[in-house]
Every structure is written in structure tokens, then in C-alpha cells.
Amino acid sequence: MFVIRWILGKIILFLDAVFSPTGIKRPAEQQASIDTQTAQLTLYQYLACPFCVKVRRAMKRQSLNIETRDAKRNDQFREELVQGGGKLKVPCLRIEDEGGDIRWIYDSSNIISYLEQSFAPAHK
Numbered sequence: 001m002f003v004i005r006w007i008l009g010k011i012i013l014f015l016d017a018v019f020s021p022t023g024i025k026r027p028a029e030q031q032a033s034i035d036t037q038t039a040q041l042t043l044y045q046y047l048a049c050p051f052c053v054k055v056r057r058a059m060k061r062q063s064l065n066i067e068t069r070d071a072k073r074n075d076q077f078r079e080e081l082v083q084g085g086g087k088l089k090v091p092c093l094r095i096e097d098e099g100g101d102i103r104w105i106y107d108s109s110n111i112i113s114y115l116e117q118s119f120a121p122a123h124k
């Protein structure tokens with residue numbers, strides 16, 4: 001079982017690298033403003049988890065620079081996720097607002113919806 005998961009993980013990472021999405025280009029000032037906002041976000045994830053890959057690809061498409069923390073390989077990050085978010089499940093997005101309040105969003109679809117609503121370019 002471990003070997004099958006390991007092989008699947010490598011395939012996922014390979015395909016993700018080969019078919020890596022292109023990020024949107026924003027004017028430098030706009031990107032800097034978005035970088036300031038995304039500095040408040042942290043994605044807890046596993047490298048080869050398909051749901052995490054889906055979120056990372058959405059981030060890449062939108063050129064969102066969000067810190068990622070590997071909750072599988074790093075004990076401290078795993079503990080932060082369990083203590084803060086309430087369970088060991090990835091992906092999970094930690095959002096700290098300007099007042100210091102913290103929210104945790106689980107589920108890849110919920111995270112992607114949040115990112116699209118917060119950062120997608122306005123349609124004309």
C-alpha cells in the first residue's frame with residue numbers, strides 16, 4: 001500500500017511539474033498589494049496530496065504567493081494545524097486578519113473558492 005501511494009505521489013508531482021499552469025501577470029503595484037494580503041495566509045499541506053496539488057495549482061494560476069507548510073514532514077507544522085484548525089486534514093488555509101483574528105478553512109474546494117473570491121481579477 002505504501003509503495004502504491006509513493007508511486008502515485010511521484011506521478012502526481014511529475015504531471016504537476018510537466019503541466020504546470022501559467023500565472024496571470026499583474027502590474028507590479030497590484031501584485032505588491034496582493035503579496036501584502038497573501039502574507040497573512042498560510043497553506044498547510046502535504047507535497048503529493050492531490051487535493052493540495054489542486055490548491056497549489058489554483059494559487060499558481062492566480063500568481064498568489066502564499067507560504068506553504070508541510071504538515072507531513074514537519075512536526076511543528078502538524079501540531080500547529082491540529083491545535084489551530086482542530087484536525088489533521090490537508091489542505092487547510094490559515095487566514096490571519098488585520099486585527100489578529102485567525103480563521104482556518106479546510107477542503108480544497110472551499111479554499112479555492114475563497115482565493116477566487118478574494119483575489120480573482122474583476123471581470124469587465
Ligand SMILES: N[C@@H](CCC(=O)N[C@@H](CS)C(=O)NCC(=O)O)C(=O)O
Nearest residue numbers: 049050051088089090091107108109
Ligand atoms: N475533500 C478534502 C479531502 C482532503 C483529504 O482527504 N486529505 C488527506 C490527504 S490527501 C488527509 O488530510 N488525510 C489525513 C491524513 O493524512 O492524516 C479536500 O478536497 O480537501
